[in-house]
Amino acid sequence: MPLKRFAYIDTLRGYAVLGVVLVHAGQSCGFDAAFGARGVQLFFVASALTLMTSWQERNDGTAAFFIRRAFRIIPMFWLSVPIYLGLNADDYTWQVIGAAAFLQFLRPDWIIAPIVPGGWSVCIEVIFYCTFPLVALYTTSFVRACILVVLSFCGAKLWGEFGRVLGAYLFPDQDIGVWLYLQYPNQMFAFAAGILCYFAIQKWRSMFGDAATETVLAGTLTWMGYLAAFGNPQILNSSLAFALLIICLANGAGKYLVNPALVYIGRFSFSIYLLHWLGIGYAAKLTIAAHLEGGQQFFVLFLTTVAITTALAAITYYVIELPMIRFGNRIIAARAISTAKLAASSSGI
Numbered sequence: 001m002p003l004k005r006f007a008y009i010d011t012l013r014g015y016a017v018l019g020v021v022l023v024h025a026g027q028s029c030g031f032d033a034a035f036g037a038r039g040v041q042l043f044f045v046a047s048a049l050t051l052m053t054s055w056q057e058r059n060d061g062t063a064a065f066f067i068r069r070a071f072r073i074i075p076m077f078w079l080s081v082p083i084y085l086g087l088n089a090d091d092y093t094w095q096v097i098g099a100a101a102f103l104q105f106l107r108p109d110w111i112i113a114p115i116v117p118g119g120w121s122v123c124i125e126v127i128f129y130c131t132f133p134l135v136a137l138y139t140t141s142f143v144r145a146c147i148l149v150v151l152s153f154c155g156a157k158l159w160g161e162f163g164r165v166l167g168a169y170l171f172p173d174q175d176i177g178v179w180l181y182l183q184y185p186n187q188m189f190a191f192a193a194g195i196l197c198y199f200a201i202q203k204w205r206s207m208f209g210d211a212a213t214e215t216v217l218a219g220t221l222t223w224m225g226y227l228a229a230f231g232n233p234q235i236l237n238s239s240l241a242f243a244l245l246i247i248c249l250a251n252g253a254g255k256y257l258v259n260p261a262l263v264y265i266g267r268f269s270f271s272i273y274l275l276h277w278l279g280i281g282y283a284a285k286l287t288i289a290a291h292l293e294g295g296q297q298f299f300v301l302f303l304t305t306v307a308i309t310t311a312l313a314a315i316t317y318y319v320i321e322l323p324m325i326r327f328g329n330r331i332i333a334a335r336a337i338s339t340a341k342l343a344a345s346s347s348g349i
Contacts, residue, residue, distance in 0.1 A: 008249040011258045014266030016042035021276045025305055028280050031298035035228035038238040040121045041190040045242045048194025055136045062133045064332045069129045071328025076321050080116050080274040088114040102126045108171055108179040117277050120182055127184045128191050142199035152192040159185035189235055193243040201250045217248035271313035279309035
């Protein structure tokens with residue numbers, strides 16, 4: 001059963017992937033756009049909300065969930081491995097294996113590897129998929145979702161201490177700062193915030209009117225502007241801000257933030273995320289050839305990267321992603337029919 005697509009969710013994915021492109025474009029030309037990196041946490045919050053909605057509405061079990069997730073993620077991710085390997089033709093045997101097995105997060109040198117750059121976040125998402133059925137089984141109310149958020153916060157704090165010791169022991173000759181920050185225990189708070197959104201959206205609707213929701217949205221956008229301006233890297237603050245943003249948008253506020261262009265980009269966001277380094281590489285050559293510098297170089301680099309990568313992503317979405325999603329759904333449907341026939345046969349119908 002296909003789920004209804006919400007324009008605000010695709011829009012949020014659009015903002016998220018543009019943030020990621022923004023920070024990486026800035027890194028390639030020395031321009032500071034660090035807050036764009038929080039696009040990853042926006043992805044996580046939106047993903048958890050979407051998965052919770054799907055889980056509750058479809059109610060077709062754990063096997064169907066994993067089949068759906070596998071055909072959504074694996075084909076395009078695996079395609080990106082040989083693409084980047086072809087562009088970085090050194091001996092990256094173990095990094096390739098790590099990427100293909102969704103284990104890029106394991107080692108500090110794999111996280112920043114040229115094989116599927118940025119792939120660590122997809123690997124973290126896969127870990128969340130593995131834990132999600134159990135999380136969804138026990139997180140059945142707003143109160144339990146709040147408990148999950150608190151536990152995730154405590155887990156992140158404990159990881160900050162335990163992980164530092166573990167990382168120093170496992171990788172004594174490597175800088176573990178980034179590795180420590182990007183691990184699942186530290187990112188789980190963003191997923192928990194997304195699950196909380198699922199329960200909070202309905203409660204909000206019954207408690208607050210349109211004017212109050214628009215006011216909260218304005219305050220949230222101001223808060224996000226503050227976080228961006230002062231470079232606060234905390235996942236906690238960003239995830240809470242994104243959760244409030246989502247709750248407000250889901251309840252009809254901020255229609256000015258939702259537009260067809262961002263919905264379009266959001267629909268292709270997974271391919272854009274995986275392929276945007278190709279666009280950056282080509283766009284960087286153009287800006288160098290044009291002798292652009294500073295803010296002008298960054299502006300042109302960013303826009304060119306978005307244009308190139310979105311065009312590529314549209315192709316891969318319709319040629320690879322969508323057919324594989326549909327194929328996975330056909331497998332789920334076939335399993336459901338087979339199960340129904342078996343049940344009917346067993347009952348003597």
